[in-house]
Structure formats: structure tokens, C-alpha cells
Amino acid sequence: MASTTADSQPAAAxxxxxxxxxxxxxxxxxxxGLAAVVIVFSLLTPAFLTSxxxxxxxxxxxxxxxxxxGQSFPIAAGGIDLSIGATMPWAAVLLGLxxxxxxxxxxxxxxxxxxxxxxxxxxxxxxxxxxxxDFIVTLGTLGVMSGVTxxxxxxxxxxxxxxxxxxxxxxxxxxxxxxWLVALAGAACCYLVIRHTGYGTHLLAVGGNRDAARxxxxxxxxxxxxxYTVSGxxxxxxxxxxxxxxxxxxxxxxxTQLLNSIAAVVLGGASLKGGKASILGATAGAVLxxxxxxxxxxxxxxxxxQLIATGLVVVVAASLSRLQR
Amino acid sequence: MKHRIxxxxxxxxxxxxxxxxxxxxxxxxxxxxxxxxxxxAQTSVALATRDFSNxxxxxLRDGAVAxxxxxxxHVDVEAGSNETDATGENQVIxxxxxxxxxxxxxxxxxxxNVITPLLQxxxxxxxxxxVDTQIDPTAAREAGLKITSFIGSDNTxxxxxxxxxxxxxxxxxxxxxxxxxxxxxxxxxxxxxxxxGVTAGKLQVVQAQTADYEESEGLTVTQDILKVHPxxxxxxxxxxxxxxxxxxxxxxxxxxxxxxxxSIDGITQALxxxxxxxxxxxxSQYPYVEGEMVDEACTAxxxxxxxxxxxxxxxxxxTQSTAKQAIAAFPRPFxxxxxxxxxxxxxx
Amino acid sequence: xxxxxxAADPADAGTNHRQLLEVEDLTKSFGAVQALRxxxxxxxxxxxxxxxxxxxxxxxxxIKCLTxxxxxxxxxxxxxxxxxxLHSPDNARSLGIETVYQDLxxxxxxxxxxxxFLNREIYRGIGPLRLLNKxxxxxxxxxxxxxxxxxxxxxxxxxRRLSGGQRQAVAISRAVNWGSALVIMDxxxxxxxxxxxxxxxxxxxxxxDRHVTVLIISHNLEQVFRVCDQVxxxxxxRVVAGMRTxxxxxxxxxxxxxxxxxxxx
Numbered sequence: 001m002a003s004t005t006a007d008s009q010p011a012a013a014x015x016x017x018x019x020x021x022x023x024x025x026x027x028x029x030x031x032x033g034l035a036a037v038v039i040v041f042s043l044l045t046p047a048f049l050t051s052x053x054x055x056x057x058x059x060x061x062x063x064x065x066x067x068x069x070g071q072s073f074p075i076a077a078g079g080i081d082l083s084i085g086a087t088m089p090w091a092a093v094l095l096g097l098x099x100x101x102x103x104x105x106x107x108x109x110x111x112x113x114x115x116x117x118x119x120x121x122x123x124x125x126x127x128x129x130x131x132x133x134d135f136i137v138t139l140g141t142l143g144v145m146s147g148v149t150x151x152x153x154x155x156x157x158x159x160x161x162x163x164x165x166x167x168x169x170x171x172x173x174x175x176x177x178x179x180w181l182v183a184l185a186g187a188a189c190c191y192l193v194i195r196h197t198g199y200g201t202h203l204l205a206v207g208g209n210r211d212a213a214r215x216x217x218x219x220x221x222x223x224x225x226x227x228y229t230v231s232g233x234x235x236x237x238x239x240x241x242x243x244x245x246x247x248x249x250x251x252x253x254x255x256t257q258l259l260n261s262i263a264a265v266v267l268g269g270a271s272l273k274g275g276k277a278s279i280l281g282a283t284a285g286a287v288l289x290x291x292x293x294x295x296x297x298x299x300x301x302x303x304x305x306q307l308i309a310t311g312l313v314v315v316v317a318a319s320l321s322r323l324q325r
Numbered sequence: 326m327k328h329r330i331x332x333x334x335x336x337x338x339x340x341x342x343x344x345x346x347x348x349x350x351x352x353x354x355x356x357x358x359x360x361x362x363x364x365x366a367q368t369s370v371a372l373a374t375r376d377f378s379n380x381x382x383x384x385l386r387d388g389a390v391a392x393x394x395x396x397x398x399h400v401d402v403e404a405g406s407n408e409t410d411a412t413g414e415n416q417v418i419x420x421x422x423x424x425x426x427x428x429x430x431x432x433x434x435x436x437x438n439v440i441t442p443l444l445q446x447x448x449x450x451x452x453x454x455x456v457d458t459q460i461d462p463t464a465a466r467e468a469g470l471k472i473t474s475f476i477g478s479d480n481t482x483x484x485x486x487x488x489x490x491x492x493x494x495x496x497x498x499x500x501x502x503x504x505x506x507x508x509x510x511x512x513x514x515x516x517x518x519x520x521x522g523v524t525a526g527k528l529q530v531v532q533a534q535t536a537d538y539e540e541s542e543g544l545t546v547t548q549d550i551l552k553v554h555p556x557x558x559x560x561x562x563x564x565x566x567x568x569x570x571x572x573x574x575x576x577x578x579x580x581x582x583x584x585x586x587x588s589i590d591g592i593t594q595a596l597x598x599x600x601x602x603x604x605x606x607x608x609s610q611y612p613y614v615e616g617e618m619v620d621e622a623c624t625a626x627x628x629x630x631x632x633x634x635x636x637x638x639x640x641x642x643x644t645q646s647t648a649k650q651a652i653a654a655f656p657r658p659f660x661x662x663x664x665x666x667x668x669x670x671x672x673x
Numbered sequence: 674x675x676x677x678x679x680a681a682d683p684a685d686a687g688t689n690h691r692q693l694l695e696v697e698d699l700t701k702s703f704g705a706v707q708a709l710r711x712x713x714x715x716x717x718x719x720x721x722x723x724x725x726x727x728x729x730x731x732x733x734x735x736i737k738c739l740t741x742x743x744x745x746x747x748x749x750x751x752x753x754x755x756x757x758x759l760h761s762p763d764n765a766r767s768l769g770i771e772t773v774y775q776d777l778x779x780x781x782x783x784x785x786x787x788x789x790f791l792n793r794e795i796y797r798g799i800g801p802l803r804l805l806n807k808x809x810x811x812x813x814x815x816x817x818x819x820x821x822x823x824x825x826x827x828x829x830x831x832x833r834r835l836s837g838g839q840r841q842a843v844a845i846s847r848a849v850n851w852g853s854a855l856v857i858m859d860x861x862x863x864x865x866x867x868x869x870x871x872x873x874x875x876x877x878x879x880x881x882d883r884h885v886t887v888l889i890i891s892h893n894l895e896q897v898f899r900v901c902d903q904v905x906x907x908x909x910x911r912v913v914a915g916m917r918t919x920x921x922x923x924x925x926x927x928x929x930x931x932x933x934x935x936x937x938x
Contacts, residue, residue: 053423060416155508155535157435161467169441196804198794205780205791212778216792217763245415246438247464251509252409275782290416297420300401303377307406 029317030267030284037288041295048298051175059169061290062183063088063238063245067257068264068282069190070234073227075265076194078207078274079134081228083123083141084235085258089251090149091116091239096158096249105164112243113236119145120232124225138228142253149251157250165244179241184283186237190230191279200277203227207274260289263310267317288313368427368627369399370620372456373418375434376404379538379566380592381612382432384656385457388616395617396624396670401426402616408507408538411438418442422449428623430454430476436461436511440468447471452626454619457612458512473626476618476636478610480512483589483640484519490606490642491559492524494585501559502550503533504543504567513538513563516589520561531557536567543570551578562588565595565607572603591643593655600648609643613656614664621670630669639663691754693718693855693886694739699748700910701734708734709745710910716855716903721877721887723897723918726907727930732890735907736857739888740772741765752854769854773861777844781833785825786814788832789847817850821876838869842876849885856880857888862896874900894923906930 042049067084074081091112098108119141127137168178194200205213206223214220238257243249266272267288268281289310296306372389374382386402393400403421405413411434418431419442429446430453433439439460443453452473459475491501503520506513521530531554536542543562547570550557560575562568568588575584581603588595591609598604615638622632639662643651650659694716701709709731716722724732737743739750741759749756752768759765765772779788790810796803814828823842825835832840841861848856861877862870877900880887891897897904898918905915906929914929928934 047424050423053420056419056423060412060419063412150508153509157437157509159437159461159464161464166441166444166468170444192804196807198796198803198805201783201787201794201805202792204783208780208782209778211776212780213791215762215772215774215778217766218792242412245441246411246435247440247468248435248437250409250411250435250438252411252435252507254412256406256410256413275780293413293416294420297403297417298424300403303404303406 028281029269029320030264030278030281030288033267033313033317034284034288034291037291037295041291041298045295045298048295053294053298055172055175055177057291057294058180058287059177059245060294061287062180063241064257064260064264064286064290065180065183065283066186066234066238066241067261068268068286069187069279070231070238071261071265072190072194072268072270072277072279072282073203073230074134074138074224075262075270075272076203076207076274076277077224077227078210079127079224079227080138080262080272081120081123081231082135082138082258083119083145084231084238084261085254086142086145086149087116087119087232087235088239088242088254088257089249090119090145091236092242093149093153093158093239093249093251095240095243096160097152099160099162100158105162109240112240113233116236116239117229117233120229120235121225123232124228127228128221128224142258146251146253153249153251155251157248157252159248160243161247166247168241169244179244182237182241186234187279187283190234193230194277194279199223199226204275204277207276209275260286263314264289267314285317367398368623369425370401370428370430370623371418371421371424371426372400372402372430372616372619373414373421373439374402374404374432374456375414376407376410379408380594381564381590381610384592385432385612385616387656388611388613389619390616391613392617392620396620398620398624400620405434408510409434411435414438415442419445422446426451427627428452428454430456430619430623432457433460435509437464440465440470444468444470452623454622456619457615458510474622474632474634474636476615476622476638478615478638478640480515480589481519483608483610484516485523486608486640486642487516487561487587487589487606488520488523490644491520491561491585491587492527494587494605495528495559497527499558500529500531500554500556501561502547502554502557503530504546504560504562504571505533505535506563506567507537508535510538516563517561528559536562536570538564538566540566540570540573543567544574545570547571547574548577551575551580557584559585559587562586564588565590565592568604568607569594569598572598576603591641591651593652596643596648596652596655599643599645600652602645606642606644608640609651609658610640611638611656611658614638614658614662618664618666621664621666625666625669628669632669633665636665691718692716692751693753694888695749695751695754696735696739697749697751699735699738699745699750701731701738701743701745707910709738709748711748712907712910712912713748714905714912714915716886716888718886719881719884720902721881721889721900722903722905723889723891723901724905724907725891725894725897725926725930729909730907730930731910732907733859736772736859736888736890739765739857740770766851770857771848771851771855772857773841773844773848773859775859775863777840779832779840779844782831784829784831785818785835785843786811786828788843789814789817789828789850791847793851817846821846821849821879823876824872836869838865838872841865841869841873845873845876845880849880849883853885855886855888859890860892861889862891862893870896894926897926898923908932 071081094115095108095112098111123138123141127134172178202218202223206220210220264285265282267285268278270276292310293306374385377383389400389402403417414434422445429451431439455472455475457477505517532550534546536546560571562571565588568586571586575581585605587606589608591607595604595607599607625632639658692715696714698711698713699709700711712735726732738745741762741764795806795809797806798804818828823846825839862873901918904918905912
């Protein structure tokens with residue numbers, strides 16, 4: 001006989017009780033935190049809640065949104081991708097070199113995306129076939145790709161002058177900017193894959209209980225290679241956005257973006273142990289981290305406080321996640 | 326039911342804590358200035374640079390802030406988080422751009438990164454000042470960005486002075502090593518090229534290696550160079566931070582005075598080391614003055630005056646004999662120099 | 674009376690009961706260690722059969738050979754009278770053999786219905802663009818749970834929030850859902866309290882009504898006598914005896930397990 005929970009309290013009180021559930025806060029830390037930050041900053045300065053500033057804020061968050069969406073996959077699989085800090089400039093440089101050699105923007109973008117995906121696939125293969133820890137392998141790739149990119153460019157940024165990319169960065173339909181539409185589209189694709197495809201479920205299974213997944217006949221190796229390929233691909237897209245934003249294929253290592261991508265994923269409710277993913281949460285986390293920076297800039301508060309605030313936010317979110325277990 | 330932990334009393338505190346965390350620093354630290362006396366026109370300045378951890382940019386900020394106080398205008402200086410944080414800097418420029426400053430100035434991270442956000446500033450009809458490191462003129466032109474003026478020191482000249490000083494110190498011959506800046510960074514490239522140009526044929530450059538404008542890296546790279554080339558008599562570093570590291574390596578090896586170290590920037594620590602004899606010489610650039618000049622330029626522009634397209638800020642060779650003077654006057658120059666903007670700003 | 678010849682089954686003669694599973698002289702060595710030294714047993718279709726024995730007797734190894742995780746060094750396995758080679762878990766699964774492992778192989782952060790359909794998801798659309806048909810899976814899961822009268826708060830609940838007994842029930846339901854012929858369970862109630870053990874045993878008896886054949890490894894002799902029709906005793910890599918539970922007593926079984934009675938070894 002299937003049991004049901006007796007409904008002794010009225011529905012509204014039942015709904016309010018959810019606010020005392022740590023699980024609710026943990027899974028929703030990012031959107032709630034974002035709302036709190038928006039409210040606080042709006043109260044502190046009229047410059048925050050203007051369509052211009054929100055628009056700019058979303059543009060500034062776009063690259064991180066893409067990286068966080070991609071990073072969700074390896075983390076969900078129980079691993080992590082530390083190499084995206086180098087894969088992103090690698091893709092940016094590929095785009096720069098391709099357009100410099102007259103290949104055309106479309107081909108250049110394809111090369112950049114493919115270059116990113118390739119690095120991801122190699123990560124996945126080494127991790128699964130050779131059997132070394134994800135952390136170590138992607139850390140190694142971070143160094144290798146950084147060096148390779150610097151070699152390809154002799155350390156110099158490759159200026160990329162493209163009306164298309166410029167329009168991508170500053171143009172849009174009214175207040176809706178192409179830049180963050182592209183980022184949102186990328187995040188939406190990731191959302192679709194995780195929530196509505198068999199692969200998505202298998203990914204969560206592999207991260208949640210790898211032995212169980214294997215017992216049920218899931219090819220855990222294929223799933224993990226796929227996860228790293230996705231994060232590599234997203235780093236490729238982020239590289240294209242980076243070129244658009246800074247008008248150059250810059251080979252410099254992007255460690256801040258890498259760390260923020262991990263922070264955003266954790267803020268979004270995913271555990272670093274694997275088995276959970278929330279693209280919505282990671283996106284909200286990315287926007288939250290960017291909003292902190294933006295608000296503090298508008299308030300002309302020293303960067304040092306920004307660093308402290310960002311660190312505190314991440315620790316609070318991680319604590320909520322820990323409390324839930 | 327064991328997963329539902331009653332936090333009803335604790336949870337509402339969290340958003341309050343977050344709000345507090347934002348308000349407290351607001352009360353504690355604002356780095357801008359406003360009000361004051363001055364007969365210059367009223368305007369406001371938004372200045373963006375790479376980061377504040379490099380004392381060079383910290384001096385730029387201090388000069389801009391002090392200049393703002395003197396002229397009675399509001400100055401906001403923001404930065405990214407490190408020497409290569411192109412996206413962080415872009416973000417602060419966009420944030421400044423969405424507010425209504427009268428005048429915008431920026432030190433780019435690389436040759437092109439600030440072009441895109443500055444286009445938006447230009448769209449609002451605001452003047453744009455390029456500070457210290459030049460934005461790639463071709464890229465700017467192709468993007469349609471018009472720079473009102475460039476204020477900076479002449480890095481090529483600085484490199485030339487450094488080269489000449491090294492020639493003099495080594496009596497025209499000898500083996501030297503070069504510590505280069507972050508690969509691709511324009512000013513470092515200009516300084517090194519000028520040094521090489523002046524010393525070509527006379528001094529032999531046995532090794533040139535980047536130390537990324539970092540003191541610790543300068544230390545380790547110099548140690549490695551000394552192992553391979555123990556017979557060098559001079560080191561040229563593209564900035565003071567690296568030179569300080571090199572000086573430490575030389576000192577550890579007991580070779581202070583035997584190997585001459587010349588660098589460029591003029592930060593306080595370097596001046597002190599020159600006074601102490603651990604650094605041989607540095608070419609002092611005055612980012613503090615660059616900062617003041619930005620304020621002067623913006624004030625002049627608000628007065629509808631024309632300013633020169635290129636304003637050169639002063640530089641000077643600092644050796645042990647002039648080091649103490651330089652330290653005393655720091656961060657301002659201890660010598661008089663020509664400031665074409667001072668009169669235009671109308672009030673000092 | 675103790676039936677000392679595991680292969681001969683007098684009840685077979687003249688009835689419709691077929692031996693679903695016949696294991697003959699299975700041996701398995703891991704290097705120098707001989708885990709199985711010629712084990713033989715049979716499972717009658719539609720019955721609950723138990724394997725008992727002390728630690729190290731070879732029960733787990735035998736089960737692993739049946740589920741395709743290990744390959745026997747020698748011996749034959751016949752399924753429905755035909756010799757089969759169980760070289761992989763997928764292979765075993767395709768024959769209709771499902772296993773419920775001791776660790777249950779459930780993913781805690783997925784829901785009941787997601788676990789039930791893990792790697793056998795129902796899709797809408799075709800090719801690489803096919804999407805999950807969640808509604809169909811939820812409905813089917815609800816039906817399975819109701820059919821088996823398993824008590825869970827909802828098929829949409831995550832497995833993490835279920836009690837030990839509920840998790841066991843979900844794992845068994847999954848095996849039964851896909852395992853059309855034989856369901857193997859390794860210590861199904863080892864970690865459960867009295868009430869939940871009773872619920873799981875009731876579920877196992879319900880499987881009998883659906884003509885699912887069940888093979889259990891159990892340490893719990895009382896459970897064996899409550900639930901099973903046939904019991905095989907293993908000792909030191911061999912099956913030393915096989916009896917109908919109706920024809921023997923707990924004491925006799927214990928003696929066979931410890932070796933104070935020799936059996937057919």
C-alpha cells in the first residue's frame with residue numbers, strides 16, 4: 001500500500017515551511033543571493049538598477065555564464081576542469097590566427113569551438129583511459145595549453161578587427177544585447193542536455209555513484225569524455241566572446257575566470273563531489289559574482305573589499321550545501 | 326524528516342549579514358574626492374587602470390586623486406585585479422561608462438582590450454584620454470575610436486637613457502642580460518627595444534628572458550641566468566619589480582656592485598635600493614604626475630580648451646647621488662618639468 | 674532426508690517444473706586462490722532458491738559468474754536448458770537475469786523513477802535529438818511501485834530521502850521490472866530492521882506470484898526457511914548439499930555450513 005503524507009496543515013503554511021528547509025536554501029542560494037545583492041545595491045545607489053547598467057552587467061557576466069555552464073558537466077561527473085583557464089585563450093588565439101590568415105569569421109569561430117572541444121576530449125581520454133585523477137590531468141593541460149598558446153603567438157595578443165564581433169559586443173535589439181543572448185543560448189543548450197536527455201541523467205548517475213552507473217550498463221568512460229568535451233567546447237565559445245569583448249586574441253592565462261567558474265557552479269547548488277548540476281543555479285551564480293563587482297565599482301568601494309565579499313559569498317553558499325547533507 | 330533542520334531563527338540573519346557586509350565597507354572606504362577650491366571648470370573624471378597591486382598604478386591613482394582635490398573635481402579611479410585582467414578592466418570601464426562622468430581615461434591592459442567599452446563612452450560624446458600605455462592606433466582607427474589625447478611617458482626615451490647609463494657603467498663593453506616584461510606588453514617592448522638599440526654592437530646581450538613584471542620571478546630567473554652566464558656585468562630590467570628580484574639574487578650571490586642593475590619605473594622601493602647601493606640606477610617615470618595631468622586635461626576640456634594630442638610626462642635618471650632627493654620628493658619629481666596642461670587647466 | 678545429489682531432482686519427473694538455471698561443476702581461480710572448486714546447483718522456475726554458507730565459501734564468486742562480472746575457469750551454465758556463456762552484465766541482462774547487489778546500485782540524488790529507468794530511459798523523438806519522455810517514465814514507475822505494493826512517499830522523491838527498506842524495495846522493483854526471468858539478490862535484508870525485513874520478504878513472496886524466479890544469498894537462516902523453497906549449502910568452493918526447505922531443519926543446515934556434517938563433499 002503506497003503511503004501518503006497526511007496533510008494536516010493548510011497549504012499556505014505548508015509552503016512557508018519550505019523556507020526552513022536547508023535543502024531549499026542550498027539549491028536556491030544563487031538566485032536568492034542574486035536577488036538580495038540586486039536589492040541591496042539598488043538601495044545603495046540609483047546607478048545600479050538602470051537598464052544601461054543591468055545590460056552592461058549581463059554583458060560582463062556573459063563569459064563567466066558560458067564557462068560556468070560548461071564547468072557544470074565535469075563537476076557533475078565527479079571531476080573538475082581546471083584547464084579552461086587556458087583553453088579559453090587558446091580558442092581566442094585560434095580565432096585570431098584564423099581571421100588574420102583570411103579564413104573568414106564563420107570558419108574562424110568554428111576553428112575556435114573545435115579547438116576548445118578537442119582539448120576537452122583529450123582531457124577526457126587521458127582521464128579515463130590512462131586513469132589519472134581529473135584534478136591532476138586538467139591541471140597539467142592548463143599548463144600545456146598555456147605554453148602552447150604563448151608559443152603560437154610569441155606571447156603577443158593578436159588584434160582582431162571585426163565589425164561583426166564589435167557589434168556582437170556592443171550591439172543588440174534595444175536593451176537586449178547580442179552578447180548575452182549568445183551566452184544565454186549556450187547556457188540554455190547545456191540546460192536542455194542535462195535535464196532532458198538520457199546523457200544528462202547518465203552524467204548525474206556517473207557522478208553520483210559511478211559503480212551503480214557501471215552496474216546498470218552505462219559506459220562511464222564515454223560519459224566522462226563527453227563531459228570534458230562539453231566544458232572544452234564552452235571554453236571555446238567563451239574564447240570567441242573574449243575576442244569580441246577585447247578585440248584581440250590574447251594568449252594570457254585566465255585564472256580568475258577559471259576560479260569564478262568553479263565558484264559559480266558551487267553557488268548554483270552543485271556539489272564538488274558530483275551527481276548534481278544546476279545550470280540555472282550556475283548562471284545565477286555567475287551573474288551574482290559579476291553583480292558584486294559591478295555594484296562595488298558603482299559605489300566606488302575599494303577592490304580589496306570586493307575580494308573579501310566575493311570570498312564570503314562563496315563560503316556561505318558552500319556551507320549551505322554542506323549543511324544539507 | 327531528519328533532513329529538515331529548523332533554521333527559522335538563523336536564516337533571516339543571512340540576508341541581513343549580506344547587506345551589512347556591503348554597507349560597512351561603504352562607510353569605511355571611499356577613494357574619491359570632491360569639493361574643494363579651484364577656479365577650473367566643474368567636471369568629473371573616470372580613470373581605469375590595470376590593477377592597484379603594482380605600486381606604479383597605485384601612484385597613478387594617488388596623483389589623480391590629489392590632482393582632483395586640488396582642482397576641486399570628483400575623480401573616480403578603478404582597476405582590474407592584476408596586470409593581465411583585461412576583462413576585469415573592461416567591466417569597470419563599462420560600469421563607469423554607465424554613469425555620467427565628464428571625462429574618461431584608461432590605461433589599457435593590452436593594445437586593444439579597452440577599445441570596445443570605450444566605444445560606448447564615445448557614443449555618449451565624452452572625451453577619452455589614453456594614459457601611459459598606448460592603445461593600438463590602427464585597431465582604434467578601424468574600430469572608429471577617437472582618442473582625444475595620449476598622456477604618458479616616453480618609454481623609448483626611458484629605454485635609451487637606461488642603455489646609455491649601462492654603457493657608461495660598463496665602460497662601453499661587456500656582457501649583459503635583459504629581464505623582459507609580460508610578453509606582448511607594449512611599454513616593456515618599447516623599453517627593451519630602445520635599450521638594445523642603443524647598446525647594439527657594444528654590449529653583448531647573452532640572455533633575454535621574461536620575468537612577467539614580478540619580483541619573485543625576477544629573482545629566480547636571475548639566479549638561473551647567473552648559473553649559465555656567471556660572467557655578466559650588467560642586468561637591464563624592463564621594470565623595477567623585476568630589478569628588485571634581480572638585486573636580491575645578486576646580493577645572495579655576493580655580487581652586489583660587481584653586476585650593475587638598471588631598470589625603469591621609479592617606485593619607492595627601487596629608489597631606496599638605489600640609495601642603498603643594491604640597485605645601480607633606475608629611470609624614474611612619474612605616474613603620479615600622469616594622474617595629475619589627466620585631471621588637468623579633463624578640466625581644460627570641460628573649459629572647451631584644446632589640449633595637445635600627445636602629452637609627455639617627465640622621466641629622470643636616478644642614481645645613488647640623486648636617490649635621496651628623489652625619495653624625499655616622491656611621488657612628485659624633485660626637478661622642475663614642463664607641464665603644457667597646467668596653464669590650460671587654469672588654476673593651481 | 675538430505676538430498677546429497679544436487680543434480681537429480683525426483684520432483685522433476687513427470688511435472689511441468691523446468692529447471693530455469695542449471696550450474697554444473699563451476700570452477701574459478703584467482704591466481705593461486707581457488708574460489709570455486711566445482712560448484713553445482715539448480716533453480717526451479719518460479720521458486721525462491723537460497724544459497725547459504727560461511728564467509729569465503731564462494732557464494733559471491735558464484736553469483737558474479739552468473740551475472741557476467743566474472744568468467745568461470747571451467748564448468749557449464751544452462752539457462753532454460755540451453756548452455757549459455759555469461760560474458761558480461763549486459764549479456765546476462767539480455768537473457769532476463771537481473772541482479773540486486775548489496776550496495777543496491779542506486780544513485781542517491783536521482784529520483785525513484787530515474788533510478789528505475791536508469792539506462793533504459795523512454796524517449797520522444799528519434800536519433801541524437803531525442804528527448805526524455807519524463808511523463809511516460811513517471812507513470813510507468815508509479816504503476817510498477819503500485820503493482821508491487823512498495824511503500825515510497827512518491828516516485829518523484831530522491832532516493833537519498835528513503836529509508837533502508839524503501840531503497841531495497843526500489844532496487845528490487847527495478848530488477849523485477851527488467852528482469853523477466855531470474856532475479857538474483859545478494860543479502861537483501863542484511864542492513865534492515867525487523868519491520869523493513871518483513872516488508873522486503875513480503876515483496877519477495879509477491880514476486881513468486883508473478884512467476885519470477887528468485888535466487889538469494891542469505892546469512893539469515895530464519896529468513897531462508899520463511900521465504901525459500903530450496904536451499905543450497907556451500908562450503909570451501911563447493912556446493913555440499915541441496916534440500917527442499919520443507920524437508921530439513923535449521924540445525925542440519927548449520928551443521929552442513931560449518932562442516933560438522935560432511936554432506937556430499
